[in-house]
Amino acid sequence: MTDIQNTHVAVLVGSLRAGSVNRKIAEILRDEAPAGVTLDIVDGLDQIPFYNEDIDGADAPATAVALRDRVASADRVLAVTPEYNGTMPAVLNNAIDWLSRPYGAGAIVGKPFGVLGATPTPYGGKWAHGDTARSAGIAGAVVVEDVTVSQSAIDVDPTTDAEVRAKLFAALARLAEFTPTVTAA
Numbered sequence: 001m002t003d004i005q006n007t008h009v010a011v012l013v014g015s016l017r018a019g020s021v022n023r024k025i026a027e028i029l030r031d032e033a034p035a036g037v038t039l040d041i042v043d044g045l046d047q048i049p050f051y052n053e054d055i056d057g058a059d060a061p062a063t064a065v066a067l068r069d070r071v072a073s074a075d076r077v078l079a080v081t082p083e084y085n086g087t088m089p090a091v092l093n094n095a096i097d098w099l100s101r102p103y104g105a106g107a108i109v110g111k112p113f114g115v116l117g118a119t120p121t122p123y124g125g126k127w128a129h130g131d132t133a134r135s136a137g138i139a140g141a142v143v144v145e146d147v148t149v150s151q152s153a154i155d156v157d158p159t160t161d162a163e164v165r166a167k168l169f170a171a172l173a174r175l176a177e178f179t180p181t182v183t184a185a
């Protein structure tokens with residue numbers, strides 16, 4: 001394993017609930033991140049209008065511009081999300097849509113990307129996590145292999161269980177250590 005480099009990770013949380021387990025996971029990762037790794041939880045995703053090409057461009061909503069700026073200034077992106085009806089929550093999908101434009105030059109383009117989270121089902125949100133990774137990849141992010149934890153929260157509290165916490169921090173470390181391969185043009 002290589003040393004963790006100094007790196008800044010923008011975090012998108014898919015749940016808006018005040019008591020969200022996924023938000024708590026994001027906060028734990030932020031508060032106990034390894035030295036050199038800083039996490040910025042991007043709040044206010046619910047204040048961003050649904051993506052609409054008619055309102056994008058020079059006059060894009062300030063909330064969407066703020067999202068783009070926060071992600072553009074990060075080195076990497078981590079989504080921490082539950083699953084809603086077999087896929088990612090709409091608020092996360094909307095954020096990725098805004099980050100995907102302008103086409104080919106969106107704030108998420110080229111950023112190493114990982115996704116993890118927990119749900120109180122046996123599957124732990126794996127469809128949501130698969131869909132989020134696919135969507136982010138199509139939007140231009142570099143989806144990092146093995147930075148996915150789909151944790152069932154039926155038998156364990158993912159915020160306190162030592163084994164689960166170790167898995168979550170290992171995923172964060174893999175994202176932080178990832179170095180994109182530069183290919184010659």
Ligand SMILES: Cc1cc2nc3c(=O)[nH]c(=O)nc-3n(C[C@H](O)[C@H](O)[C@H](O)COP(=O)(O)O)c2cc1C
Pocket residue numbers: 015016017019020021022023081082083084085086087118119120121123124125
């Ligand atoms: C509208 C809705 C749809 C849901 N659909 C799923 C689902 O398809 N799969 C799943 O594992 N959990 C599903 N759940 C349960 C969520 O995973 C659960 O509420 C989770 O704890 C939310 O995460 P949070 O604590 O971070 O808010 C759903 C919850 C809601 C509100």
